Amino acid sequence: MSHRAIYWIVGGAMAVLLAVMLITFSYNRYNQEAQAKAEQLITNFDKAGLRAPKDPERVAKVFGTNGGPVCASIGSGVAVGIAKLNLSVGGAFYTRPVIADGRVVKGLLVVAQTYCPDKVADVQELVDSQQFGDVIRP
């Protein structure tokens, strides 16, 4: 197979992938219900003592009405694995688990409580399985 043919095949596969991604991506997540949920999320963030995003429209555009990828990912084993990997520090192939600040999971819990309350138990299970500390300097 010539080099040119390989480049065309790889380029073609990438183009198909891009088309699929562009078509299936949900662009219009913003509506009245999403706005209401976003305002509720901001209130819940405030109540939890977290620094809340100020603009509900921006929140609504990311979370939509169903919590978007955050709620979709909670509950799967792979997501738990990814979450644990995200609580580590390292490079391409070697990472070490670290004790992260407790705040990093507080927001996740509030999002789950607001958008997908049925999945709060899964988040709590993940939180309980990890150690957290007060490691961010004021």
Added chain:
Amino acid sequence: MRSLRGSPLPGGEVIGGEWDRFSGLADHLLPAWNGIASIVLIVSNFGAYSGMEMNAVHVNELENPSKQFPKAMFFATILVLCILILPPLVISWFIPAEELSLTAGVMQAFDAVFAHFGIQFLTPIVGLAIVSASLAGFMTWLSGPSKSLLLVSKEGGYMPPWFQKTNPNGVQINILAAQGVITTILALLFAFVPAVSDAYWMFMTITTSVYLLMYLWMFRAAMNLRKRQPDHPRGYRSPALNLLCIMGMASSAAAILISFVPPSQFGGGSPAVFILIVGGGILLLGLVIPYLLIRLRKPTWQVTSPSVSEEAS
């Protein structure tokens, strides 16, 4: 694009969602000091550059290696620094730590930053960029180590002839096939046992230490080659080789020693068990198996006469 967590910056707390918070950056450039566990993070930093040396197997395919190779390495170093530092910094600028989801990961972070500017259509494009970057990363690891394996097994007779079979373009097809089978099994393991456990961290420590052990041999071999055959024409001749090699060996040895310190997140298990398993794994994979390969090699498996490798040194 796993650089988001690779950053030593403590997430959104650095700059939060507000521009004026950027003034607090200087105080947060270094992570909080947590005793020996902080030193251990240095080992992880070795990983950020791992794979750079893999490209050395292709050095003889360059037109002018002595000029192009160092240039390529410096360029790669600058790119790695920019890629590992800038995007996490930008993301942490706009998104406080509390808003970053651990499970949805980096794509959601990009999505939120793009939503801020009303350009969310860029999210799938960044997604594709991340996919192609991962694939390109695979390519380095697929072609590099297996090519070295082919070169040494041909010269030293370390592997049966079946593994040394190449296609008309000189690609080590059977080694690649064997590698593919083993990698697929390991990848499937992650699909069936997805929750990252203590065992996962231990295997990762063993892998890294064995890899660093290889660095020790590599630096030693480079010093030897320079001493024994200083005038042999090579693709690339590095300056101050002995100094570089001694520095490399000292830092690799320090990193191997430090990796024996169990991570502070390590749940429940006793440090002694961690050290035993990691030490045993390093002995088995890094010393016993290479010894067996040398012991069991057959002169009849040798394809080419032993000569000085053309590798860069």
